[in-house]
Amino acid sequence: MMKLSHIPLRLATGAFILNAGYSKRNLDEDTAAQMQGMGAKVYPQLTRMEPEAFGKLLSYAEITLGAILLAPFVPSRLAGLGLGIFSASLLTMYRRIPEMTLEDGIRPSQQGTALAKDVWMLGIAAALILDRTPAKGSSRKVLKV
DSSP states (O other): OOOGGGHHHHHHHHHHHHHHHHHTTTOOHHHHHHHHHHHHTTOGGGGGSOHHHHHHHHHHHHHHHHHHHHOTTSOHHHHHHHHHHHHHHHHHHHHHSGGGBOTTSSSBOTTTHHHHTTHHHHHHHHHHHHOOSOOTTOOOOOOOO
16 A cells, blocks of 8 residues: 555656656657667667667656556555666766766756756655555554664
8 A cells, every 4th residue: 555655756756757758659760869879878788779669668668667656556665666766877877978967077067957857756766665664554563673
C-alpha cells in the first residue's frame, strides 16, 4: 500500500515524466539524432542505434517510468529505484558534458540548467527509497535504534 506522504512525490514526478515521454512519441529524425548525440557524449554505445529507434526507446522508457510512479500498487521503494536510476543518468550527463557547467564544473551554464534542475528527482527518489516507516495499516514492524 502506498503511503499518503508518497502520493505528492510520486504524482509530481510521475506526471512530469509521463508527459515528457508522451511528447517524445513522434520525434522527427533530427530531434531524435540531437538527443541521441547528447546522450552519446556520455554513453557512447548509444551511437549504435538509429536515431528514430533511440527516440522511440526514450519515449517508451519515460512513459513506463511515469506510469510506474503513478501506479499505487507499485511499491514506493521500487518506483524510487527506477526514478533514482533515471535521474542519476541525467545528472551524469550534466557532470560529464563540459558545456553544461561553468568553469568551476559544478554550477550550471545556461545550457546545463535543463539537466541540473533534475536534481529534484534524485532527492525524491532518495526519499522514496529511504523511507522505512510502514504505511498505515501495514503489518510491517519498524526496528527502533
